[in-house]
Amino acid sequence: MPATEQGHRAKLDAADRALAANPRDLRALIAKGDALAALGDGRAAASFYSSALRAAGDGRGLAPEVVAELRRAQAAAQIQAQRFETHLAASLADAGFDPAASSDRFALSLDLMAGRKRLYQQEPRFYLFPGLPQIQFQPRETLPWLAAVEAAAGEIRAELDVLLAEPDLFRPYVEPRADRPNRDAAGMVSNADWSALFLWKDGEERPDIARRCPRTLAALAEVPLCRVPGRTPSILFSKLKAGARIPPHHGLINTRLICHLPLIAPAGSRFRVGNDVREWREGEAWAFDDTIEHEAANDSGGERTILIFDVWKPEMSEEERALVSALFQAVDAYGAGGQAWGV
Known part of the structure; x- marks a missing residue:
């Protein structure tokens, strides 16, 4: 095993030990992401960067050097997300997908998976009839x-x-x-x-x-x-x-x-x-x-x-x-x- 790869795996092992003690350890989450990225697994690395960002919340009370690491992790996760989307777009184009002409529902599923759109559901305030399609504008x-x-x-x-x-x-x-409470x-x-x-x-x-x-x-x-x-x-x-x-x-x-x-x-x-x-x-x-x-x-x-x-x-x-x-x-x-x- 080359010395550089051995060093990355050693860092990976150290991050795993720290996360076994505290799964929300921000530095360890980022360190594991760094080690995975260096070993060529960018997709797995992005998942640990994203986990660190979620665990950090709004970042209040964190040391400046930790905030700087989080910003670096965020940028790395975004780069990985862009690479992943490019890969998906190329693969789906080969499969015949055309965003302008193919299934609107499938296109929405891609936007939801990529985080470009959020999921909206029926939320009636009084009565729900189950099993009806979740459609925003009716075809x-x-x-x-x-x-x-x-x-x-x-x-x-x-x-x-x-x-x-x-x-x-x-x-x-x-x-x-007059016969009901009026909230405004x-x-x-x-x-x-x-x-x-x-x-x-x-x-x-x-x-x-x-x-x-x-x-x-x-x-x-x-x-x-x-x-x-x-x-x-x-x-x-x-x-x-x-x-x-x-x-x-x-x-x-x-x-x-x-x-x-x-x-x-x-x-x-x-x-x-x-x-x-x-x-x-x-x-x-x-x-x-x-x-x-x-x-x-x-x-x-x-x-x-x-x-x-x-x-x-x-x-x-x-x-x-x-x-x-x-x-x-x-x-x-x-x-x-x-x-x-x-x-």
Whole structure:
């Protein structure tokens, strides 16, 4: 065995002895990473560098020389990660993977493994129906009615324009309830920056507004609206003022999708669901799972207004939809009223 290799193995043995006594010994973790890197096992070395970085936490109270070693370990781990990603990219390209054309789900799995994106899951605040896919934005091909709604965007916009001439019709989207505690950590209760005008709300038609929007309701006639008496559907025009933000939040129930049809969408108004950030574009609809963390921002300089409605997830059978509806009718029959779901 060459003397240099023998020296690296001796350092490896010394690091192992120190880690046997204290598995969180930062110097020993880094020393083992150094020895492994010198012996040609960069991937194993990176795992010990990363372990040292995790054990160090925010680094408070550590000696300056230890902090310097940690920074060196961090740089070495990043170099190894880049080499590993380059290796994977080349190998997968040989296997036919094209990031622009291959499976979106597989591409996301690579981003998650590399730490480029974080994992977002359904986190309903009230009710979870198990076994439904974890999908941020629903694929268009599973929503055969979506194109017809988009085709009616011009007629819907015409009805909206008449209503916008009466700004007092719009109310803050989040309003306090007398029959429930009102928590407002995000500052959204009674905030007119995000306002709404409902055609239907919590499963009940608002006839004074609905009768003024016949083309809007006609466009939704073939849509599988999520119907639970006293709770849903809700159909509304939602207005977000210039400079306004809707903070990250989760919806209450994962058996439905929330649909947006942008009607007034100046460039710079955008929406994030999980890892996916999109700009609203007039006439281009989408549907998303609101139990996955989502947020909105309007940096356009003008107001953004969209049509919102909620539909059953296509993976739900007719029996399952009926049972979920019956469940919440039973919940609401126990006591005075239920918890509005919102959209």
